[in-house]
Amino acid sequence: MNVAERLSPIDLLDPDGRAVRLGSMWSERPVVLVFIRHFG
Amino acid sequence: MRGDVPTFRELGGELCAVGSGQPMHARDFIEQYGLDFPLLVDPDLVAYAAAGLRRGLGSTLNPRVLGSVWRAMRAGHRQEKTKGDPWQQGGAFVISPDNRVWLEQVSRTAGDHVDPVRLVDALRAASGHG
Numbered sequence: 001m002n003v004a005e006r007l008s009p010i011d012l013l014d015p016d017g018r019a020v021r022l023g024s025m026w027s028e029r030p031v032v033l034v035f036i037r038h039f040g
Numbered sequence: 041m042r043g044d045v046p047t048f049r050e051l052g053g054e055l056c057a058v059g060s061g062q063p064m065h066a067r068d069f070i071e072q073y074g075l076d077f078p079l080l081v082d083p084d085l086v087a088y089a090a091a092g093l094r095r096g097l098g099s100t101l102n103p104r105v106l107g108s109v110w111r112a113m114r115a116g117h118r119q120e121k122t123k124g125d126p127w128q129q130g131g132a133f134v135i136s137p138d139n140r141v142w143l144e145q146v147s148r149t150a151g152d153h154v155d156p157v158r159l160v161d162a163l164r165a166a167s168g169h170g
Contacts, residue, residue, distance in 0.1 A: 002104050007135075010090060
């Protein structure tokens with residue numbers, strides 16, 4: 001299982017607190033997925 | 041990297057950022073920087089762990105990082121209060137709809153950022169423009 005397959009089913013939160021399936025970010029187009037260290 | 045968003049979109053892709061912390065931190069971040077791409081938060085660092093990203097004191101505080109901090113402070117930059125996990129390192133990936141990974145970069149230390157040119161090249165390949 002590669003990193004995309006591990007990440008795809010994970011639910012994260014959008015800025016309004018709604019759950020978003022991470023894999024939906026690249027289900028229709030390629031994505032540059034960046035993990036930032038922290039905000040601010 | 042924000043400046044590369046138009047290029048990413050020209051290539052048929054999108055930028056998505058994930059941060060540690062809470063949704064309110066993401067809202068503040070979007071407002072502060074006027075972001076127009078998806079920004080998600082991972083309060084429990086589940087995705088960070090699944091991505092194999094580093095976390096800990098050693099990767100956050102080391103001579104190389106402290107040198108960068110010193111140069112930034114001399115240039116007048118100040119670190120504001122951290123919102124999120126201060127020990128968590130970042131990373132970057134380029135992924136296509138078939139779950140193929142075209143680029144995988146795990147930051148070794150704070151300040152170890154991926155070259156945007158590499159992101160563009162990987163996205164071009166992922167979009168079939170390569």
